[in-house]
Amino acid sequence: MTGTVPSDDVELELTGRIRTASNASFLARLGDVSVIYKPVAGERPLWDFPDGRLADREVAAYLVSEALGWDVVPRTWLRDGPLGEGMVQLWQDVDPEQDAVDLVPVDDLPDDGWRLVLEGDGDDGPVALIHEDSEALRRMAVFDVVVNNADRKGAHVLALPDGRRHGVDHGLTFHAEHKLRTVLWGWIGDPLTADEADGVGRVRSALSGSLGSTLAPLLTPDELEALDDRCARLLASPVFPEPHGPMPAVPWPVF
Known part of the structure; x- marks a missing residue:
């Protein structure tokens, strides 16, 4: 597991509020450990995600990340806090000099090391x-495809100083219907590597065992079945999928 989790006996102390978040989100501390705290009581109802709780889906996303074995999601768990039960996640210090996702002028595209997602009109040109x-x-x-992430904005990709990348804000995941919205479309049609396919296989195998049992209180039966189906489809056709369906393929805003 990624990160050390203090005991539930350690008091969760609020230190600030994240005003830009659409749901109640707080900076907090557990002893000397910095965390994000999102109380269930502060969740706003969503018409397209009527079932379950955002906090549960955030924890479920972490559990799938662990099953993949890739450390995509920081350590995330449920616990009580000053505003009741909520999702708690280890705080990540990002490197302000790094951007894993970016908007650049079309005439200033990097030569290599980057993938183009789309082009559009900006305030100062294309x-x-x-x-x-x-x-x-x-x-x-790959993780986003597996969990059916409907909200992979650029700001939800954290660039850490040591070169690692973490994904955060996974409340809009695991819907039984196709909802994939992401800024990470740069590999459409490319085959999965053996390691990537193996990771998906680990998730599918674990769904019939300990992972499935752990996810059962967090997701609906339909969501669990859809998760297994997505893994099966990705293993049967191990390539990065292309957008499909009537909904936008990229979240807005993109950051």
Whole structure:
């Protein structure tokens, strides 16, 4: 597991509020450990995600990340806090000098090391949405397909100083219907590596055992069945999928 979790006996102390979040989100501390705390009581109802709780899906996303074995999601768990039960996640210090996802002028695209997602009109002319062409982001993109992430914005990709990349904000995941919205579309049609396919296989195998049992209180039976189906489809056709369906393929705003 990624990170050390203090005992539930340690008091969760609020230190600030994240005002830009759409649901109640707080900076907090557990002893000397910095965390994010999102109380269930602060969740806003969503018409397209009527079942379950955002906090449960955040924890479920972490559990799938662990089953993949790729450390995509920081350590995330449920516990009580000053505003009741909520999702708690280890805080991650990002490197402000690094951007794993970026918007650049179309005439200033990097020569290599990046993947183009789309082009559009910006305030000062045409711009391109790009992301790193890296193992870490490939794994995150596979993770997003598996969990059916409906909200992979650029700001939800954290670039850490040591070169690692973490994904956060996974409340809009695991819907039984196709909801994939992401900025990580740069590998459409590319085959999965053996390691990536093996990771998906580990998730599918674990769903019939300990992972399935752990996810059962967090997701609906339909969501669990859909999770297994997505893994099966990805293993049967091990390539990065292309967008499909009537919904937008990229979240808005993109950051």
